[in-house]
Amino acid sequence: MARRPLTNPRKHATQERSRATVDALVEATARILVKEGFDKASTNRIAQKAGVSIGSLYQYYPSKEALVAAVVDRHHQELMQIIRDALAEVAALPLEDAVRRLVTVAIEAHRIDPRLHRVVAEQIPRTGRLENVGAFNQETFALFRAYLERHRDELRAVDLGLAAFVCVTSIEALTHTAVLHRSDILSDEAVDTLVDEATRLVVGYLR
Amino acid sequence: MARRPLTNPRKHATQERSRATVDALVEATARILVKEGFDKASTNRIAQKAGVSIGSLYQYYPSKEALVAAVVDRHHQELMQIIRDALAEVAALPLEDAVRRLVTVAIEAHRIDPRLHRVVAEQIPRTGRLENVGAFNQETFALFRAYLERHRDELRAVDLGLAAFVCVTSIEALTHTAVLHRSDILSDEAVDTLVDEATRLVVGYLR
DNA sequence: ACATAATGCGAGCTATAGCTCATATTGTCT
DNA sequence: AGACAATATGAGCTATAGCTCGCATTATGT
CATH class of the missing domain: 1.10.10.60 (Homeodomain-like)
Incomplete structure (x- = not known):
């Protein structure tokens, strides 16, 4: 190495x-x-x-x-704060409402500064910050898992850790890919459809 | 730029x-x-x-x-061939069987040479091959969409183009992330669970 | 006001990456 | 065998990136 x-x-x-x-x-x-x-x-x-x-x-x-890493870290701090806030906000909401809101927030977050987001995603391997990204994701998984635990009665029987991985990874990928490579899907009318579909994907999976 | x-x-x-x-x-x-x-x-x-x-x-x-781009291209050719073969193979299978098989193939494909796969993923932005990756994904979407068309009777009413995007992106992200960052999920016993979950995610979404 | 620490400066050194070109070798064709 | 094209070689040029270090400026505390 x-x-x-x-x-x-x-x-x-x-x-x-x-x-x-x-x-x-x-x-x-x-x-x-x-x-x-x-x-x-x-x-x-x-x-x-x-x-x-x-x-x-x-x-x-x-x-x-080190400078590039600082840029990456700063961006990640901002994102994590958005995620924390969003999960606190939806903590008490029923499954479907919560997921819909989270998907919406994810899209908004990616849209704040898509070009910076793209650059950060590209630079991560170079910065040796892959482990940090690991930690970053771990926290997201944990937060979402906590939500799932609180709403276990709305879910089918499932390993919550694995479920959190599946849901978070999917939502992240869909929003990330849509914002960076499929702006056609994100026109003002189309966004709602994407949100619907992503919500359906996750909710259908969880219950 | x-x-x-x-x-x-x-x-x-x-x-x-x-x-x-x-x-x-x-x-x-x-x-x-x-x-x-x-x-x-x-x-x-x-x-x-x-x-x-x-x-x-x-x-x-x-x-x-140019050399790095050649490495990226070569790897993509190989992957695309695996995807084409897999979709040809499952063309006649019912939804759940087909999806399960595709997920399995996706994991296998990522596992062939994970380190090269990781490197390729990292180097794509540098090579200016992002457009190629776009094309690459377009083909995958189109192939999967063709499968969906053929099996429309098994699906709910849904925009097939969008559905293909959602399914392919999710499967790719789950397998990619699992192989590169979560080898714990991929122990010989655990793989089956992951396959089950991913299959459930996609099938539940489509019908 | 003075001493000391914190911060800022930028000319210039070192190393090496990318790349060219004049030349040598190997293959092909008749 | 001879002529021409294709392929291979590697010493060495050019450019610039990363970085240091001795010195100048600004702040802090008494």
């Missing part, structure tokens, strides 16, 4: 000024990745676009990969 | 000897990608491992990306 470069930030910035620098670097990295692709995202270019010197860049991030 | 390097082969090799050269190059690229990762796959290294001079490499492939 290839040895990966370090991807953790170097210092923890304490002053206001330096936090701004760090933010600018991550933001610039994201913008360049989206607009110009990974290859154009050289450290010099990132520093330039961030309005920061190359020296400062290396004070906070030990490598280009 | 970033301009991508050319990814098409340069000349078409006619003699026996040169075809061997080309094969060795693609094979070496695949091996290096799997064992050492994209960064270590320099053109010099590929040529060396293929037992071919760097000059010869550039006679057939204009860039490193």
Whole structure:
């Protein structure tokens, strides 16, 4: 296996000024990745676009990969928060309502910044953040599983861990693929149909 | 958008000897990608491992990306053939039998060489082969849709194009994710359960 | 105000990746 | 056998990416 470069930030910035620098670097990295692709995202270019010197860049991030990883992590934090909120929101709703809402939220989340989402998905293997993604998914599985446990009376007999895997993976794939490769399915009228179908898929499976 | 390097082969090799050269190059690229990762796959290294001079490499492939694209394409051809065969095989089977068989085949296909499969999945964005993947999926959708048309009497009223999208995307995601990230679900005993669940998901949705 | 720490700077070094081209070898055809 | 095309070779050029380091500037605390 290839040895990966370090991807953790170097210092923890304490002053206001330096936090701004760090933010600018991550933001610039994201913008360049989206607009110009990974290859154009050289450290010099990132520093330039961030309005920061190359020296400062290396004070906070030990490598280009670390910056990309920061972008990936930031995006994942945002997504996880959306998922947590959504699952808290639907905790008491009956199965079908809950699933429908979750599917809708998933589509909305993917639509916030599809280009960044695509880039993040593409860059994950490079960042050595695959394990993090594993953890990320684990949390989602666990949260959804908790919902299922609470609503066990609405379900058929089924291993809840496995069911959570099946449902979450399917919903994620459908929304992800639709947003990134099938914008035709997502016209304002068509979205509702997709939501209906995904809901039916999951609900039909669970009971 | 970033301009991508050319990814098409340069000349078409006619003699026996040169075809061997080309094969060795693609094979070496695949091996290096799997064992050492994209960064270590320099053109010099590929040529060396293929037992071919760097000059010869550039006679057939204009860039490193072209070689990676060749690996991706080759893998996709193989997968598509498996899918075509499987769908031909189940064409006359009733819904549940057909789906169960397809899910099984999908898992088997992913298991042939999981590490290569993972690498290919990771490298697709870099190769500019996303459109090809689109086409690849289009064909799969079309083939499965044809099956659905033939068995319409077993299905509820549903847009077959959309249904094909939902089913194929779900099956692909479940098998892909299970093989790459959840080997626990794929122990010899557990596979059957996964097959059952995936089958139930899809069949329940379709009727 | 001064000392000390935190942050910022950017010219320039090192390494290596991608690639070319002049030349040599091997195959094909008559 | 000779001529022409196809294929193979690898030393070495060019460009640029990643990164360091010595020094300048700005903040903090007393």
